[in-house]
Amino acid sequence: xxxxxxxxxxxxxxxxxxxxxxxxxxxxxxxxxxxxxxxxxxxxxxxxxxxxxxxxxxxxxxxxxxxxxxxxxxxxxxxxxxxxxxxxxxxxxxxxxxxxxxxxxxxxxxxxxxxxxxxxxxxxxxxxxxxxxxxxxxxxxxxxxxxxxxxxxxxxxxxxxxxxxxxxxxxxxxxxxxxxxxxxxxxxxxxxxxxxxxxxxxxxxxxxxxxxxxxxxxxxxxxxxxxxxxxxxxxxxxxxxxxxxxxxxxxxxxxxxxxxxxxxxx
Amino acid sequence: xxxxxxxxxxxxxxxxxxxxxxxxxxxxxxxxxxxxxxxxxxxxxxxxxxxxxxxxxxxxxxxxxxxxxxxxxxxxxxxxxxxxxxxxxxxxxxxxxxxxxxxxxxxxxxxxxxxxxxxxxxxxxxxxxxxxxxxxxxxxxxxxxxxxxxxxxxxxxxxxxxxxxxxxxxxxxxxxxxxxxxxxxxxxxxxxxxxxxxxxxxxxxxxxxxxxxxxxxxxxxxxxxxxxxxxxxxxxxxxxxxxxxxxxxxxxxxxxxxxxxxxxxxxxxxxxxxxxxxxxxxxxxxxxxxxxxxxxxxxxxxxxxxxxxxxxxxxxxx
Numbered sequence: 001x002x003x004x005x006x007x008x009x010x011x012x013x014x015x016x017x018x019x020x021x022x023x024x025x026x027x028x029x030x031x032x033x034x035x036x037x038x039x040x041x042x043x044x045x046x047x048x049x050x051x052x053x054x055x056x057x058x059x060x061x062x063x064x065x066x067x068x069x070x071x072x073x074x075x076x077x078x079x080x081x082x083x084x085x086x087x088x089x090x091x092x093x094x095x096x097x098x099x100x101x102x103x104x105x106x107x108x109x110x111x112x113x114x115x116x117x118x119x120x121x122x123x124x125x126x127x128x129x130x131x132x133x134x135x136x137x138x139x140x141x142x143x144x145x146x147x148x149x150x151x152x153x154x155x156x157x158x159x160x161x162x163x164x165x166x167x168x169x170x171x172x173x174x175x176x177x178x179x180x181x182x183x184x185x186x187x188x189x190x191x192x193x194x195x196x197x198x199x200x201x202x203x204x205x206x207x208x209x210x211x212x213x214x215x216x217x218x219x220x221x222x223x224x225x226x227x228x229x230x231x232x233x234x235x236x237x238x239x240x241x242x243x244x245x246x247x248x249x250x251x252x253x254x255x256x257x258x259x260x261x262x263x264x265x266x
Numbered sequence: 267x268x269x270x271x272x273x274x275x276x277x278x279x280x281x282x283x284x285x286x287x288x289x290x291x292x293x294x295x296x297x298x299x300x301x302x303x304x305x306x307x308x309x310x311x312x313x314x315x316x317x318x319x320x321x322x323x324x325x326x327x328x329x330x331x332x333x334x335x336x337x338x339x340x341x342x343x344x345x346x347x348x349x350x351x352x353x354x355x356x357x358x359x360x361x362x363x364x365x366x367x368x369x370x371x372x373x374x375x376x377x378x379x380x381x382x383x384x385x386x387x388x389x390x391x392x393x394x395x396x397x398x399x400x401x402x403x404x405x406x407x408x409x410x411x412x413x414x415x416x417x418x419x420x421x422x423x424x425x426x427x428x429x430x431x432x433x434x435x436x437x438x439x440x441x442x443x444x445x446x447x448x449x450x451x452x453x454x455x456x457x458x459x460x461x462x463x464x465x466x467x468x469x470x471x472x473x474x475x476x477x478x479x480x481x482x483x484x485x486x487x488x489x490x491x492x493x494x495x496x497x498x499x500x501x502x503x504x505x506x507x508x509x510x511x512x513x514x515x516x517x518x519x520x521x522x523x524x525x526x527x528x529x530x531x532x533x534x535x536x537x538x539x540x541x542x543x544x545x546x547x548x549x550x551x552x553x554x555x556x557x558x559x560x561x562x563x564x565x566x567x568x569x570x571x572x573x574x575x576x577x578x579x580x581x582x583x584x
Contacts, residue, residue, distance in 0.1 A: 020559065026493045027388060028462045028539075105384035105538070108458020108513070116460075116496075125387035 004046070008038035011093040016062065027130075029095065033116040038087060045084040048217050049186065054259075055224035056089050064131040064173045065227070066164060067096065068139045070252055071146025072154045073183035074206030074213045076100070078220075082138055082180065083119075085222055097130050098138045099123075103201045124163060131171045139164045141245070144203050148192050154184020155256060157249060165244045170234030174227035177248055179255035182220035185265040187213050218265040223255045268292045269479060270324065270368070272315050272359060273335035274308070275299040277441040278374075281472035282333060283308050289476060294327050296320055297336070316354045324362040331370035331479050334359040337411045349407040356411045360418045363425050370426040372478050373415035376408050377433040377464065377488060378443075382538040388462065389543040392431070392486045402531035416486055428483045430475065433490040433542060436566045437468035445566065447526060453501045454525045454536075457510040460498045461539035466491030467557035467565060477551040488542035491555040491562065497536070503563040513537075 012034045023031030045051050059065065067086075071078060079098045086096040099122030105111045120126045130137055140146055141160035149156065168175055189206040196205035206213045228251065230244055269286055273279045274295030283293045287307035295301060295310045304310045309327075313319040315336050324332075336359070337352040356373065363371045380390040381397030396413065398405040418427045434444035444465055447453065466474070466489070474489045501508045511519050513533070521527035528536075547553060557565065 020493060022495075022499065022560075024493070024495060024499070028494070028496060030496070102385055108456070110458075111384075112458060112460045120388065121385060123385065123387045125389075129387075129389055 004042050005035070005039050008035055008042055011087060012038060014092045015095055016092055017095060027118060027120065028115055029118040030116045033113070034095070034118075037113070037117045038084075041080055041084040042088055045081055045088060049081060049182065049215075049220040051081060051085065051220045051222065053085055053089050053222045053224070055226075056085065056222070058176050058224040058226055059086065059090060059094070059136070060174065060176075060227065061090070061092065061094075063134045064136075064171065066131075066137045066139050066168055066173050066175045067178045067224075068141060068164065068175050068248060068252065069178035069180050070157055070256060071140035071142045071183075072149045072180070073147060073215075074187035074189045074208075075147055076140075077187060077215055078180045078183035079119075079138055079140065081183075081220060082178070082222065086136060094136045096136045096138045099127060101144060101203070103203065106201050124167070127164075127167055128171060131167070131173050137173075141249075147206075148204060149184065149189070150192075151184060151188040151190060155260065157253060157256075160245050160249050162238070162241050162245050165230060165241050165248070166234045166236075168230045169232035169236070169241075169244075174229055175248060176227050177225040177251040177255060179223040179225075179252055179259050180220070181223070181256065181259045181263045182218050182265055185218045186215040186220060188216070189213070219263075221259060221263055223259045225251050225255050267331060267479065268294065268327065268329045270294040270296060270327070270329035270332045271335065272296045272332070272355065273337075274310070275301040276335060277439040278435060278468060278471060279335050281439075281468055282335070282475050285469075285472045285476045286479075289480075291479075294323065294329055296323060316358045320358065321362060324366050324368070328366060329368055331372070332359060332363055332368050333372045333374065333475060333479070334415070335374045337373075337375065337408060345404065345407075349410070352407040352411045353414060356414050360415070360422065360425075363418075364422045368425065370428070370479060370482060371415075371418065372428045372430065372475060372483075373412070374430050374432055374475060375412040375415070376405075376443075377431045377490065377542045378402070378405055378535065378540055379409055379412050379431050380540055380542065381405075382461070382535045382540045384538055386538065386540070388539060388541045390488065390541070391543050392488055392546060401534045402529070404529040404531045419485070426482055426484045428478045429486040430478065430547075431486070431488045431542060432466070432471060432474070433488075433540075434463065434465040435468040435471045436465045436562050438565050439468055440566060442468070447528065448501070448504055448506060448566070450524060450526050451507055452509045452524050453506045454509050454511055454516065454520065454528075455497060455501070456516055456533065456537045457512045459537040460496045461537060462494035462541050463497050463500055463539065464490045464494040464541050465500075465559075465562060466555060467562040470555040470557055473556075474547070474551075474553050477553050481551045483550055487547040487550070488544045489547050489553075490542055490544045491557065492559040494539065494541050495559055500563060503560065504567045
């Protein structure tokens with residue numbers, strides 16, 4: 001653990017973010033919390049899920065970019081691990097900002113933790129501002145529809161939102177198609193219980209065969225494709241935007257399919 | 267320039283008057299409250315802005331510009347009375363400017379106009395609607411005054427109207443909304459929440475308002491100082507003790523056990539951030555704050571930097 005702690009500390013120092021003297025950036029990201037979260041997520045990343053990345057060189061080293069990925073596994077475990085990949089595998093390391101579900105902002109402690117490590121509420125204003133500040137954004141266009149996939153549906157893609165493509169056009173942001181393998185195996189959801197979720201203000205609570213949605217120690221894998229430049233002004237009709245969305249969806253699907261041939265959960 | 271400042275006896279009003287006098291402006295102060303130690307160069311009128319004697323001052327003195335600060339009220343006193351006072355005073359200010367050819371009117375409002383809620387974004391732009399009256403009814407009069415002042419832009423296009431949404435001020439005067447909240451040795455927060463807070467040194471705030479006059483600014487502008495800090499950091503840096511209360515207990519505990527009394531609607535502003543984007547203002551005026559976040563907090567805590575602001579070291583040029 002000592003070596004990981006040291007490495008994480010070094011990586012936090014090398015993040016190219018405008019921290020103030022107390023180690024807080026203009027979005028409230030805190031160096032201290034990044035180290036704590038980096039150690040926890042890093043241990044899971046390296047030793048629990050033993051994550052492997054293919055094509056990580058496709059993530060730009062600097063400047064605005066969107067990682068657009070499939071979503072599954074009950075909750076945003078895949079997002080946390082994807083952020084860990086950007087932090088641990090890239091050189092210099094990058095902080096990937098996620099767009100958290102809105103209910104999270106109301107949950108004590110969780111919202112505070114998420115905010116301090118750059119995971120802001122999923123609002124279009126936040127996404128735009130982060131990109132204009134040349135940050136790296138994680139986008140899961142399936143949203144909660146994605147995390148709500150059951151185990152047997154884990155390698156399907158449900159309807160994609162379209163806002164991210166319009167935003168990419170307006171802000172001239174390259175899109176890195178990303179496939180996540182193993183997240184559905186890690187949290188094998190058999191049912192989503194709405195009333196349990198409502199207790200903490202969440203849309204649902206995932207239930208596994210062993211009841212609690214604690215992730216299993218399966219192997220996970222990330223596959224990144226070549227960046228896609230989307231041309232346009234953002235003023236296009238819904239149909240035109242939909243066409244771009246479906247090409248990106250196809251790219252992610254191809255990455256998932258090619259990965260599945262080689263992927264073994266255990 | 268001849269500048270009439272309403273609400274001049276308030277802490278920020280006094281600071282602004284001194285900045286204007288130092289910049290060789292003629293200052294006419296209007297306030298119901300006295301300012302016994304008003305410096306030379308400030309012509310003080312102890313009148314109610316909404317009453318005839320105040321109008322007589324404007325009529326006879328014919329100022330070039332008016333800075334209206336008489337709505338910056340603390341959240342004490344009766345809601346209805348505050349509402350009447352804030353809006354009545356704003357209406358009077360606009361009417362006098364229109365009637366007596368005042369060329370520039372600056373309305374100093376609050377950034378809390380935007381409101382604090384779980385789904386409000388960090389860094390509000392000026393084009394966003396006011397959400398404060400919804401979750402913080404005690405702020406309704408300030409929101410109404412802001413919008414009403416903004417309407418002068420189209421109702422009286424000949425007046426250069428500036429509406430400022432100024433973030434919390436902090437400094438040696440230990441005066442203002444945030445200062446009141448941080449006053450005691452114990453500062454109550456809501457357990458599990460630690461929002462970003464934006465503040466500006468009161469001296470920088472006065473200079474920012476003066477910069478509006480200098481640049482003949484027109485429109486609505488957010489004004490803030492350094493980058494925001496988490497509330498917990500602010501409490502720590504000001505040498506206070508943070509008392510985290512579970513939300514159901516929060517309202518009950520206020521005003522007891524040495525904790526300050528707060529308006530009931532304030533809870534959301536202690537759970538969620540109100541952070542504004544000031545790019546437009548900074549581009550239009552070239553304004554730069556002189557006190558960074560830690561100097562500002564230190565000034566509030568120790569008053570040791572008073573001399574720096576009053577001695578005019580590093581006085582900015584506009």
